[in-house]
Amino acid sequence: MTRHRTSLGTLLRHVHLDGPLSRTELAERMGVNRSTVLSLTAELVAAGLVREEHPAATRGAGRPSLVVRPESERVYVLAFDVSVDRLDAARVGLGGAILERRQATRPRAGVDLDRVVSVLAGFGRELHEAASPGAVCVGVGASYCGMIRPGDGTVRYGPDLGWVDQAFGAELARALGLGQPVAVGNEAHLGARAEYERGAGRGEPNLIYLHGDVGVGGGILVDGDLLGGESGYGCEVGHMLVNPYQGRHCLCGSSGCLEAEVGEHALLSAAGRSPDLFGREAVRDVVREAAEGNKEATAALSEIGDWLGIGVSNLINLFNPGVLIFGGMLREVYQGAAPHVAARIARHVLPVSRDRTQLRLSALADDATLIGAAGLGFAALLSDPSKSHGGTR
Amino acid sequence: MTRHRTSLGTLLRHVHLDGPLSRTELAERMGVNRSTVLSLTAELVAAGLVREEHPAATRGAGRPSLVVRPESERVYVLAFDVSVDRLDAARVGLGGAILERRQATRPRAGVDLDRVVSVLAGFGRELHEAASPGAVCVGVGASYCGMIRPGDGTVRYGPDLGWVDQAFGAELARALGLGQPVAVGNEAHLGARAEYERGAGRGEPNLIYLHGDVGVGGGILVDGDLLGGESGYGCEVGHMLVNPYQGRHCLCGSSGCLEAEVGEHALLSAAGRSPDLFGREAVRDVVREAAEGNKEATAALSEIGDWLGIGVSNLINLFNPGVLIFGGMLREVYQGAAPHVAARIARHVLPVSRDRTQLRLSALADDATLIGAAGLGFAALLSDPSKSHGGTR
Known part of the structure; x- marks a missing residue:
């Protein structure tokens, strides 16, 4: 009974994450025979969770395998x-x-x-x-x-x-x-898990997702599981001390934290923006202006990119991840600061780890x-x- | 058959890690009945891996349960x-x-x-x-x-x-x-796993072991498993950049790495020792002299303890570990620098994690x-x- 429930859940997860799949594909992925897929699917159809239909286009000889599709509207x-x-x-x-x-x-x-x-x-x-x-x-x-x-x-x-x-x-x-x-x-x-399941980190169980908002958050997957630690409060990359001398003040009460040095306030202030400006549109403006050649915006991205590169280098040395994903506001920042991040990685990350980590932009962007x-x-x-x-x- | 082998291994692991155990204790720990323990033990006895004997002292009424003991000499x-x-x-x-x-x-x-x-x-x-x-x-x-x-x-x-x-x-x-x-x-x-199995980290699946030699190595257990990362090269805490300005040169080619700032060379040089001195005895001398009031040694431990505190704070924020263990040369250093480490933790670690992490000395010391x-x-x-x-x- 328990195994049966698990199989139902596994089948449903496949179509939930990967969209419509034929019975044949499901049987292969689950390592079961087609008659098992048939009976599991029948049960999920009866529960109103999936429906079966003929694929849009069929090729070759023989009867095409029915496609199992999640009941997305229902x-x-x-x-x-x-x-x-x-x-x-x-x-x-x-x-x-x-x-x-x-x-x-x-x-x-x-x-x-x-x-x-x-x-x-x-x-x-x-x-x-x-x-x-x-x-x-x-x-x-x-x-x-x-x-x-x-x-x-x-x-x-x-x-x-x-x-x-x-x-x-x-x-x-x-x-x-x-x-x-x-x-x-x-x-x-949540962003880390979403990118792992449907975004830029598919198939990458050793994944770091950095999310920039006003602060900087981290979601770190180790062998596919979120790093929780003893009480669920691991992954606090934003409060990694990167600047021990005269670092920017951080909302946590300390100073020189990664989020203080690369967060929204740091970027807008380095770019000389009005203290009244905030939010992701203001950040996008700085990145766009830097791309257009504005010197103040370019210098700000250089400074923030350098600190971001230090934080990223430390994470790669510690976690040897397969992929590191920039999300939220850091998605924009990284696009404008990639060479500065790369320079720090080249300088600080041990070669054996450096070669294995791919840096990517969040694929789900603002919806991650x-x-x-x-x-x-x-x-x-x-x-x-x-x-x-x-x-x- | 496979399950049987697993049970044999589990029983042997219990007596390997925890020493002589009675059949009753083994049955409880393994969640099996005593007749299963009896037959598994018989097989291990026949293979010459354990022996059964009467416990040294018996108390109370009834026949005492035999004790299963590893064949340590054989x-x-x-x-x-x-x-x-x-x-x-x-x-x-x-x-x-x-x-x-x-x-x-x-x-x-x-x-x-x-x-x-x-x-x-x-x-x-x-x-x-x-x-x-x-x-x-x-x-x-x-x-x-x-x-x-x-x-x-x-x-x-x-x-x-x-x-x-x-x-x-x-x-x-x-x-x-x-x-x-x-x-x-x-x-x-290896030190991390040894401390987890038989040392200062028993029962602590979220454990960080810092090992000081000339360099500083880390062994990090996440839910009981060593953090390997994508290719087995995670845990490189020694090359976490802690000092981005004029840091000490590191053997990896970079500078300002944790191991450059807190390793043996840094301590001995900060304490004004001859460049010819090296090794753990030289480190112990500095710690001993600081305890005796030597100013140069005290200042050196204060400086090294401050950098160590930064590294430790970053690790606690990232991993929310239950225990962090100082091993190798850092076992000596921490004994002389604990207040400096504590001050950095108080300043940089978020309270929710700070309260959960215990700092301990390696129990296996030089043999970890x-x-x-x-x-x-x-x-x-x-x-x-x-x-x-x-x-x-």
């Missing part, structure tokens, strides 16, 4: 993303497509728990009500730009918004009123963390599709 | 350790006791592969010949102060001895002439890496005790 999760300059919400279908979304630009101040929960819950209810009749919400996931206590969705420490020990997950669940818990994760942890949050929402269904999950709209 | 490995100032060799019995050992002080220069192999092989043959008639050598393991290619025992990079791509494992096996391969590991990796090498030698026997391993002397 089965969905709600996904939320709290970043420093935006609040995002989406209805994401089984298979990973964003079906519908809402977004609010976050004001710089006045972002207490009640306000954030109220905006997100309003979006969530709208998205839920807009789903087709008969559609099922199977879970809710949220990404947050801070440290999350494993298990209960409490924000332990979110310096960018000034949150300490806020029951974000519980409050959002209550305000949504769907009778479902909200699974919460750190934005960089939201897609990661959706992944949290789907987790229960994928671990046991035979149980009833969620409720019909 | 079943052994040869273990070797190449560190910068010493060559060590030992015969280590099943159960982990060092039965007999040889040691040579290494000259500072002239330490090419042939010379090292020749000294170690000589020791190894002596130790092998000194074993009791009928004793069995079941494996050979070696620890080396450099990066080892996984699988074949080649030293990829050993800057302290100037070795690059040297077939150390194969050459030592050939020179020993026992018809057995030599499993080679990095000293800090040698005991780790012995562990490599025992690996094949423990994974399948039913196979014949090694040969009678």
Whole structure:
């Protein structure tokens, strides 16, 4: 029975992550025979989770293998993303497509728990009500730009918004009123998993994802598992000390942390921007202007790229990763600062590791963390599709 | 059959790591009934790997449970350790006791592969010949102060001895002439596992072991497994850049690496010692003199402790470990520099991680890496005790 549930979940995960697959492909991937695929698929069809159809085009002789496709419109999760300059919400279908979304630009101040929960819950209810009749919400996931206590969705420490020990997950669940818990994760942890499952890190179990927002977060996969450490608070790359002398002040109370030296404030300030400017558009402007030859913007990217290169070099020496992915605001920064990062790597990383690590841009870009949050929402269904999950709209 | 072999290995591992255990204790630990323990033990007794005996003292009523004890004198490995100032060799019995050992002080220069192999092989043959008639050598393991290619025992990079791509494992096996391969590991990796299995890190699956020699190596366990990364070259904590401005020159070609700032050369030079002095005794002298109030030695430990504290803080933020262990030369240094390390941790480590990490001294001290090498030698026997391993002397 347990093995059967596991097989159901494995089949569903394949079509969730990789899209429509033929019975033959599924049998090969799962290492089972086609009659097992047939019976597992029949059960998932009966549960309304997948459907079988003839492939669009068929070639060659013989009867074409039916294709198993996730019921993307019928089965969905709600996904939320709290970043420093935006609040995002989406209805994401089984298979990973964003079906519908809402977004609010976050004001710089006045972002207490009640306000954030109220905006997100309003979006969530709208998205839920807009789903087709008969559609099922199977879970809710949220990404947050801070440290999350494993298990209960409490924000332990979110310096960018000034949150300490806020029951974000519980409050959002209550305000949504769907009778479902909200699974919460750190934005960089979720971004790492999303890039591993559907982005720039597919097939790379030793992966580092760096997420730039106002701060810098890290999601580190070791043999495919997120590095949690003793209590789930590992991966804090943003507070790696890179500048021990007169480093920039960090929101954590220290100075010279990686996030203080390469975060949004550092870049905008080095580029001489007004202290009133913030957010990813302001960062993009600096990178664009540097590309156009603006000297101040070029110098700023050079300085920030140098510190970023030090942080990246340390991570490669420590983790010997297969891939290191720049996400969030660092996706833009890296495009403007790649030579400076490369110079530090050449100088500091031991050759045996240097040659093995590929540097890549996030493929999911601004949606990496939201897609990661959706992944949290789907987790229960994928671990046991035979149980009833969620409720019909 | 496979499950049976696994159970044999599990039982043998329990008595190898924890010493004599009663059948009742073994049954509890393994989650099997006593008759299973009885039959597994009988098989291990027949193979000459354990013996059963009455416990030394018995209390209470009833028949005392027999105690299963490893055949420590009869079943052994040869273990070797190449560190910068010493060559060590030992015969280590099943159960982990060092039965007999040889040691040579290494000259500072002239330490090419042939010379090292020749000294170690000589020791190894002596130790092998000194074993009791009928004793069995079941494996050979070696620890080396450099990066080892996984699988074949080649030293990829050993800057302290100037070795690059040297077939150390194969050459030592050939020179020993026992018809057995030599499993080679990095000293800090092996020290980490030894401390986890029998030292200061027992029961701590999220563990960082820092090993000071001329360089600084790291062995990092994540959920009980050594962090290897994509090609086995992770854990290079020694080349984490901690001092980006005018850092001390490092043997890797860069400067400001952790090992350049806290290694033996840095300490002895900061303490104003003659450039001719080197080795662990010279380091111990500085720590002892600082404890006695010598100002130059105190200042040197303060400087080195500060850099060590930065490195340690970065590791705690990244790994959220349960325990961080100072081994090799850093065991001495930490005893003299603990307040400086603590000050950096207080300043740089996020509170959620800071409270969870205990700092400890290596319990195996100078033998951590040698005991780790012995562990490599025992690996094949423990994974399948039913196979014949090694040969009678």
